[in-house]
Amino acid sequence: GAGVSQSPSNKVTEKGKDVELRCDPISGHTALYWYRQSLGQGLEFLIYFQGNSAPDKSGLPSDRFSAERTGGSVSTLTIQRTQQEDSAVYLCASSWGRSVGSYNEQFFGPGTRLTVL
């Protein structure tokens, strides 16, 4: 079946412009995560959505970053007034519902490579 998809695969933008990154999770997965992977770094958690619950935004680095998830499926990560330090690969993952005790494997998309000039 289809995995997690993300678009665009690459995005080049100018400093100060806004960008939107899209994530389509695996059908039926109620949990959705956004991560940022900077050059030479591990993944940094950004935000987590679970069903209709309020999202965990604790990883968002600044108020220029926001995300929404419409209808419990597709999610959009928006970065306003982009800065050069925002350049990174943005990864989306999805999993089955809220895990209790055991770990629900997160399935990752291929990412969006964002370059801010």
Added chain:
Amino acid sequence: AQSVTQLDSHVSVSEGTPVLLRCNYSSSYSPSLFWYVQHPNKGLQLLLKYTSAATLVKGINGFEAEFKKSETSFHLTKPSAHMSDAAEYFCVVTYRSGGYNKLIFGAGTRLAVHP
């Protein structure tokens, strides 16, 4: 607090020789630990996971890892490297926060395999 340290940023081996990717963790309670692999221009893929069952965990593509609590380690090994193993590998520890499992990633180890 939970953290994970991958001791080598780059590892280079010859095809057919053993692979060892080192990972140490810090956790205030019994952790769940994972190894993920990331091939160029592809998404992260779960290689294997340890969740307090057997300490020697077998994963896909011939990889395995051993959980050693006394050494706080979870090193990834493979007896014989293949060219297709060249990728970036991430050691991950998970902990529960806000009612769900959060992942903490190591900085990654890039594995190069030479003919």
